[in-house]
Amino acid sequence: MGEDLSWFQYEKKDAATSGGLICRTLQTLCKKAVLGYGRSLNCFWKASKTGASEDSWNPWRLNRSCSSRRSVETRNSHLQRSGSSMKQNPKKVFGRVTSWSQYLENGSGKDDGVNISKDHTTDLSELFLGQKFASGTHSRLYHAFYKQQAVAVKLIMPPTEDEALAIRLDQQFSQEVALLSRLRHPNIVQFVSACKNPPVFCVIMEYLPGGSLKNFLHKSEPYSLSIELVISIALDTASGMEYLHSEGIIHRDLKSDNLVMTEDLRVKVADFGVSCLETHKEDMKGYTGTYRWMAPEMIKGKLCSRKVDVFSFGIVLWELLTGLTPYSDMTPVQAAFAVCQKNARPAIPPHCPRVMAKLMKKCWSTNPSNRPEFSEVVKVLEDFRMKSK
Numbered sequence: 001m002g003e004d005l006s007w008f009q010y011e012k013k014d015a016a017t018s019g020g021l022i023c024r025t026l027q028t029l030c031k032k033a034v035l036g037y038g039r040s041l042n043c044f045w046k047a048s049k050t051g052a053s054e055d056s057w058n059p060w061r062l063n064r065s066c067s068s069r070r071s072v073e074t075r076n077s078h079l080q081r082s083g084s085s086m087k088q089n090p091k092k093v094f095g096r097v098t099s100w101s102q103y104l105e106n107g108s109g110k111d112d113g114v115n116i117s118k119d120h121t122t123d124l125s126e127l128f129l130g131q132k133f134a135s136g137t138h139s140r141l142y143h144a145f146y147k148q149q150a151v152a153v154k155l156i157m158p159p160t161e162d163e164a165l166a167i168r169l170d171q172q173f174s175q176e177v178a179l180l181s182r183l184r185h186p187n188i189v190q191f192v193s194a195c196k197n198p199p200v201f202c203v204i205m206e207y208l209p210g211g212s213l214k215n216f217l218h219k220s221e222p223y224s225l226s227i228e229l230v231i232s233i234a235l236d237t238a239s240g241m242e243y244l245h246s247e248g249i250i251h252r253d254l255k256s257d258n259l260v261m262t263e264d265l266r267v268k269v270a271d272f273g274v275s276c277l278e279t280h281k282e283d284m285k286g287y288t289g290t291y292r293w294m295a296p297e298m299i300k301g302k303l304c305s306r307k308v309d310v311f312s313f314g315i316v317l318w319e320l321l322t323g324l325t326p327y328s329d330m331t332p333v334q335a336a337f338a339v340c341q342k343n344a345r346p347a348i349p350p351h352c353p354r355v356m357a358k359l360m361k362k363c364w365s366t367n368p369s370n371r372p373e374f375s376e377v378v379k380v381l382e383d384f385r386m387k388s389k
């Protein structure tokens with residue numbers, strides 16, 4: 001199974017078959033539908049009502065693959081009659097293209113050892129997968145529709161050749177699902193469903209079309225964000241984090257990459273793969289976040305408190321004010337060493353409002369108990385917003 005399970009292998013093999021071509025066309029069309037014709041099923045309903053061309057929408061249902069030749073109308077009724085069986089053999093239509101997704105088909109789509117409520121189990125017949133839009137270290141994120149809602153599907157495929165890593169990813173998946181499924185807050189990515197059909201794990205969550213804050217900052221000129229926008233994004237992040245901490249959860253990997261944006265530039269906290277309950281800190285020793293954002297005590301492998309997130313928030317605030325990557329002249333390991341051994345911190349940008357400079361410095365204090373709680377951070381930012389109006 002080893003070689004066959006590589007994501008890249010599948011993508012290469014897919015492309016080499018005519019089925020692969022159909023699949024890629026479908027994916028492109030699907031992207032067009034998702035990106036170009038609106039980000040909800042409305043576009044599909046509109047297209048089917050007006051008899052628009054097939055280019056408008058070509059979703060690809062996971063375990064009930066539909067032919068690219070079908071009429072929009074047929075697909076519409078297909079959508080409405082969830083679970084209706086397909087007359088054609090999907091393999092004939094797509095060749096090997098469904099090879100990676102068939103891992104979701106093989107199982108029931110029900111949770112297998114994942115601690116989630118009945119409401120959150122996955123009905124795969126309701127899942128239409130689109131194009132891949134982002135990747136994590138061991139995951140791929142796909143556009144999709146689930147129960148008529150635009151969603152992001154995160155597929156995780158632990159490597160077969162590295163048992164220790166596979167076990168860790170399995171734990172991270174269970175952790176992410178267990179934590180995310182109980183959270184509900186406007187600044188936390190909303191969990192929808194999850195399933196675990198080894199070797200593929202799947203998390204379905206609300207889709208945020210604005211991409212990550214990191215991408216947004218990279219697309220912007222350095223130092224170009226207005227102070228209003230900086231405050232708004234910082235407040236969204238701090239509010240999400242305040243809620244998370246009030247639920248007894250430490251994120252442990254807060255960074256601009258893990259903050260995702262709506263179209264109107266509101267921000268939500270995502271990626272709970274290495275998060276943990278404050279009461280279970282011991283269980284999570286050895287799990288690491290990302291060095292450039294990491295608190296010194298975490299780099300040193302000490303037992304961490306929720307204040308590690310406050311440290312990371314200080315670095316995110318600096319990213320917002322500068323639009324730059326922290327310690328960009330160093331490798332991540334060099335940055336970690338400098339933070340721990342030399343007490344290095346990013347340089348406060350010129351013309352930085354005093355309130356913000358003070359807040360950043362407090363957040364990235366070496367002593368965790370000198371760092372503020374997120375409730376205090378929210379208050380400082382709200383006061384500052386009032387004063388700068």
Ligand SMILES: Nc1ncnc2c1ncn2[C@@H]1O[C@H](COP(=O)(O)OP(=O)(O)OP(=O)(O)O)[C@@H](O)[C@H]1O
Nearest residue numbers: 134135136137139152206207208212257270271273
């Ligand atoms: N719900 C979402 N909507 C839109 N984009 C998202 C969503 N969730 C995550 N992303 C994007 O996908 C990227 C990867 O997601 P995520 O961080 O959850 O994966 P990961 O495997 O944990 O990544 P890493 O290994 O880098 O921590 C994020 O940086 C973000 O840009």
